[in-house]
Amino acid sequence: MGRTSDAKAKILTAAESLLEQRGYSALGVAEICNAAGVPKGSFYYFFESKEALVLAVIDAHWAAERRDWERILHGDGDPLPRLRRLLEATEERQRTDQGSYGAVLGCMFGNLSLEMSNQADAIRMRLQEIFETEVDMVDAVITEARDRGELALSDTREAARSVVAQLEGLVLFAKLYNNPAQLHSLWPSCLALLGAVDREALAVRA
Amino acid sequence: MGRTSDAKAKILTAAESLLEQRGYSALGVAEICNAAGVPKGSFYYFFESKEALVLAVIDAHWAAERRDWERILHGDGDPLPRLRRLLEATEERQRTDQGSYGAVLGCMFGNLSLEMSNQADAIRMRLQEIFETEVDMVDAVITEARDRGELALSDTREAARSVVAQLEGLVLFAKLYNNPAQLHSLWPSCLALLGAVDREALAVRA
Numbered sequence: 248m249g250r251t252s253d254a255k256a257k258i259l260t261a262a263e264s265l266l267e268q269r270g271y272s273a274l275g276v277a278e279i280c281n282a283a284g285v286p287k288g289s290f291y292y293f294f295e296s297k298e299a300l301v302l303a304v305i306d307a308h309w310a311a312e313r314r315d316w317e318r319i320l321h322g323d324g325d326p327l328p329r330l331r332r333l334l335e336a337t338e339e340r341q342r343t344d345q346g347s348y349g350a351v352l353g354c355m356f357g358n359l360s361l362e363m364s365n366q367a368d369a370i371r372m373r374l375q376e377i378f379e380t381e382v383d384m385v386d387a388v389i390t391e392a393r394d395r396g397e398l399a400l401s402d403t404r405e406a407a408r409s410v411v412a413q414l415e416g417l418v419l420f421a422k423l424y425n426n427p428a429q430l431h432s433l434w435p436s437c438l439a440l441l442g443a444v445d446r447e448a449l450a451v452r453a
Numbered sequence: 454m455g456r457t458s459d460a461k462a463k464i465l466t467a468a469e470s471l472l473e474q475r476g477y478s479a480l481g482v483a484e485i486c487n488a489a490g491v492p493k494g495s496f497y498y499f500f501e502s503k504e505a506l507v508l509a510v511i512d513a514h515w516a517a518e519r520r521d522w523e524r525i526l527h528g529d530g531d532p533l534p535r536l537r538r539l540l541e542a543t544e545e546r547q548r549t550d551q552g553s554y555g556a557v558l559g560c561m562f563g564n565l566s567l568e569m570s571n572q573a574d575a576i577r578m579r580l581q582e583i584f585e586t587e588v589d590m591v592d593a594v595i596t597e598a599r600d601r602g603e604l605a606l607s608d609t610r611e612a613a614r615s616v617v618a619q620l621e622g623l624v625l626f627a628k629l630y631n632n633p634a635q636l637h638s639l640w641p642s643c644l645a646l647l648g649a650v651d652r653e654a655l656a657v658r659a
Contacts, residue, residue, distance in 0.1 A: 270567075270568050361559055408638065409645075411622070413618055416623075441645075
């Protein structure tokens with residue numbers, strides 16, 4: 248029993264790394280098993296298909312990322328500085344990946360959305376749920392800032408969606424240029440999207 | 454000679470359509486030839502590899518899209534309304550694709566950036582050039598607006614980059630949700646990113 252759950256964990260870890268580096272379609276079950284060091288029979292013992300495996304990888308990846316988001320967004324301090332830390336952590340993450348893999352890997356959920364959202368409905372639905380939750384989490388923190396009189400937004404959810412879209416767009420550039428510094432402008436852009444009229448003052452407060 | 458150039462055009466058309474629907478890795482040369490109705494030998498007469506074909510598809514797709522961008526951005530009228538028309542045309546394009554293919558296809562350049570920018574250097578370089586040109590074109594129109602006193606931006610290039618990032622981020626959502634209406638907020642978000650403090654007044658002017 249110890250051995251089999253070990254094999255499952257090895258498959259998930261290998262698949263996560265390969266999926267981030269190469270995307271879904273370029274990935275084969277044989278290659279995943281090879282990287283994980285487990286026989287192909289083990290793969291089909293745990294997962295009925297590559298799609299089922301990728302759904303499990305998405306869930307594991309999101310569980311870890313969500314913990315990071317919650318730790319930062321629910322942490323101490325004023326709401327806008329917490330949001331700023333989240334966006335800065337995104338840049339740091341891309342920098343860490345670049346150090347480990349030699350390439351900025353981008354956001355797994357954004358990558359899969361553009362590669363294949365119109366091909367695999369189960370994956371599309373899962374990715375939609377994740378992005379909805381991300382928008383909810385950003386919405387909560389900017390609503391808190393608005394309720395403190397720090398922002399004058401009428402539609403916080405729409406603003407939160409534009410912040411997450413900006414994050415995904417700049418992460419796309421960071422991946423394309425293999426340069427995490429493409430994310431430097433994320434916080435000033437976010438302030439602009441939140442209608443923070445006096446950007447300098449808010450940046451100093453944050 | 455008429456027949457061979459016809460075969461080349463058929464291959465390019467079929468490859469463009471398949472690439473937009475399925476991405477790069479999921480695409481095989483045999484499938485492209487089958488869709489184009491040409492023998493596989495013809496393929497290698499015109500293109501030395503799938504990558505060479507995809508570079509040609511990118512160039513053709515960008516030549517057409519660039520003509521649209523230039524027609525709109527260099528057209529009549531004030532600069533900000535021209536920028537607004539460009540962003541609205543993006544939504545219309547996604548709506549047209551959805552009508553033709555049953556799915557929002559997103560932006561070919563964004564799709565390829567996230568699927569494979571860390572795998573094929575020639576494609577990555579071509580995509581970088583395209584996005585640089587897009588940012589240049591948006592920069593030119595917002596610089597024109599700034600010089601007319603309609604915007605108070607210090608760094609127009611950075612602002613243009615954030616506008617293109619927002620476009621890509623919202624196109625990602627449109628593809629993920631298979632819903633072009635995800636792009637409705639592109640213009641208000643763009644105004645916010647341009648530091649258009651009085652959004653309502655600018656929206657009315659536009």
